[in-house]
Ligand SMILES: Nc1ncnc2c1ncn2[C@@H]1O[C@H](COP(=O)(O)OP(=O)(O)O)[C@@H](O)[C@H]1O
């Protein structure tokens with residue numbers, strides 16, 4: 001049962017959809033509200049499409065009335081009619097393009113926004129299972145692929161259909177037998193088109209997943225560039241990248257080839273048809289039963305038929321490509337997070353200044369027991385420290401309190417209220433985290449500090465900076481607190497980043513404070529200074545602190561010793577030194 005819970009996040013394991021289902025989804029959620037515009041655009045397409053037929057129709061009087069008969073009067077009406085057709089086509093084509101682009105871009109943007117807001121509800125486990133690169137590729141790449149096909153193929157398909165229809169009518173009206181000969185080969189297309197469909201589907205899916213791999217590699221390379229250089233891994237990374245890229249190229253080529261093969265087959269069939277018509281029709285013209293104008297008109301109709309038919313030929317393939325992409329998107333929407341707020345009126349208001357009780361917490365991930373029946377309390381306004389070897393489960397306890405993950409058994413309550421009965425935002429707004437690797441945004445120092453409390457006054461901001469001992473280094477920055485910190489804070493040292501995170505927590509001013517090795521990135525000197533800031537910060541707040549060295553938490557009101565997911569001791573420093581062997585060895589290691 002537990003295993004099931006965690007595999008819910010694997011996008012690839014989600015079911016398949018029929019084209020009808022996907023179309024219904026896109027229509028009702030995205031396209032329906034453009035109903036009127038779509039009707040308008042269909043009408044415009046009908047106008048634009050029928051100009052093809054009209055054009056070929058006017059070739060006949062041009063040859064027979066003007067050229068052959070020498071009728072001066074006909075020059076005027078044929079000329080004006082043809083000009084009118086071109087003007088009609090100009091306007092309808094322009095507004096067509098405008099409206100379809102408007103609809104296409106808006107639908108894709110809405111799709112991307114919905115995807116992101118859905119992805120934002122997922123808990124961190126999802127993002128551990130699915131790499132950032134592959135997710136970026138889904139949000140950006142898959143939607144872009146749909147937009148491309150929409151703009152180049154689908155949006156014009158109705159116009160092409162009407163064009164083909166009107167041209168075929170002109171052709172038949174001139175001579176149904178000629179038309180029959182010209183189009184005789186068409187049924188032969190069915191079999192190759194069927195096989196091509198299978199090829200397109202498979203290669204499109206492969207090329208999208210290879211694109212995701214490529215994005216993942218880039219993401220990893222750019223994030224890990226220092227580590228890659230230090231292990232001389234450039235060549236290895238380059239090779240991995242180029243392998244994935246080659247797979248992408250190969251599949252894209254096959255996919256495009258499949259899509260392009262259909263119109264080419266049509267060309268071949270059309271070419272054969274033309275020879276037939278010329279042979280048969282040529283005799284009739286020589287014998288005088290048909291006019292040159294009729295033949296030219298017919299020829300123009302067939303020639304004009306090529307382009308729209310070729311484009312229509314790509315539609316089947318394009319639809320398949322689009323549905324493959326739609327399915328990948330739909331699969332994300334089908335996933336749902338299990339960490340949710342209770343219904344609005346069912347959620348309970350907690351008093352966050354009350355005791356925090358961790359009760360019988362157990363958690364297993366991938367068959368590994370991370371926490372085993374852990375129970376303890378953190379008293380209001382007091383500092384509770386968590387110590388233990390790396391991997392003992394300390395950070396996991398913080399994640400449970402912030403509901404980044406839920407336990408398999410047991411629960412956490414504040415006052416009398418279990419945290420899963422509280423509104424999720426309400427809970428998180430009352431916690432401040434300072435962690436080993438606090439996240440900085442690619443914005444200015446000031447924005448990064450104010451992120452937890454955007455309404456803070458300038459005076460409060462300055463106080464927080466001073467208390468976090470961040471004032472001096474900020475003053476030395478080229479633009480002071482307006483200095484951008486770079487991606488993930490890469491323009492700052494680890495200690496500077498940590499002080500910004502501390503200032504952020506000070507400014508946030510919440511009743512509960514969670515410190516996860518808050519001074520791990522600092523040198524001794526800076527650590528001492530921060531220690532003061534932290535102890536004044538934790539005053540009057542329920543503080544939980546994870547420390548990598550015991551000297552930092554010696555004075556805590558209570559110390560919990562964790563080892564392999566179990567509590568192996570709790571009490572004050574002096575008591576633990578006497579009766580907890582894990583604590584003793586941690587202490588000895590530090591002081592040897
Ligand atoms: N999301 C996760 N998926 C799989 N294993 C995890 C996850 N989070 C933590 N762990 C594992 O749980 C154990 C405890 O991790 P953690 O709480 O971070 O330890 P620490 O005491 O060092 O803070 C580790 O063995 C870690 O590998």
Ligand SMILES: [Mg+2]
Pocket residue numbers: 394395396516
């Ligand atoms: Mg940890």
